[in-house]
Amino acid sequence: MCWVCEKYGNGEKWYLNPENYARRLYKVRKEGKESAGADADPQAAGMGAGVVAELVKARISGDQEWEDEIKRDALEQAYQTHFGQVVTLDEYLQILDIAYPLAKMTCGCRRVQRGMPDEENFTCMGIGPGMYKWERWPETYHGGVEFVTTEEAKEWAMMNHKEGRVQTVDVFGTPYIGGLCQCEYPGCVAVRNRIDYDFKFLLKGHTVAKVDRAKCTGCKSCLGRCQFKALNLEVYTSKAYIDMDQCFGCGLCVTACPSEAIELIDRQSMPGLAENW
């Protein structure tokens, strides 16, 4: 269990706790001045806000203390309002049974980073009562929303997993979960900022992938599945290698393996990784 579970899990994983999908999502309100056309900072577009612009400067300056301070301040804010965590496909499907309503919406990250047109960009799943308010903030819900049934959402989720997208839960006003993302490096700002700048807006999941070297045939089916730079082929032994320190536990490699040679293990069961979120 991660720190979010300890605080909001009520004895289980926090994103499987129905309380975190409750109507109190409404406590997040945009400030009144925005209705008049509030100033927005294009640097702040996408998750991680203007923080990354500062992080880049700190990186270039070589000032580690500065970088640490930016991250500490930004994460303190993020963990109270808006952050994400990687989940497995099984967990994602369980969430779809808990959350209602469900609506496909366009991905802000891919719009921000690639300018993806709306019609090609319905890759996010918005959930909860916030979906009924989308017309109030059409910029946030660019291109509108498309309500789907639980079964349609599950089918779509499985397709996304098959296609190789990492699935995450996102809170909008901790601990209320308002979205499920299908992410990739570097198109997803959260994944990118975590991998490139070690900005822990996105938390690792509750599992870690482990290779059974006896079962691995070196078929390479899993290569290309990892979005976290944690997987490659050990060329000399012709076995898959997973950097477990770097693994986020999404399970994309697991389902690609025809030999059942990769297993998802509970992070907490491994002392060396238990605190690695």
Added chain:
Amino acid sequence: MIAQIGFDYNLCTDPLDCRKCLSVCPSVVFVCGPTRVWKGRESDPSEYRIVGRYFDKCSGCGDCVKVCPTNAIQLNFVPREQLAQKFREERAAQLKERNS
């Protein structure tokens, strides 16, 4: 060397619809977002701006400059240490202001 990427916003007026530089960049250096957010309607296309947020990842391939239909992008490289010095000064000023 580190990239310094500038946009002439008089020339780049509808970046989200154009999106050529966003699409071509092999290092995903650019971000494009609204400068104003409104209740009840989407931001106007002219309210969008592109910036080179991840300029530290820029290789200097120049594809964005080549692909830009309005020649709105200026790409220059400066020595890392020169930029580091500038940012260290910014940081020092920030700390000084905080402690005053």
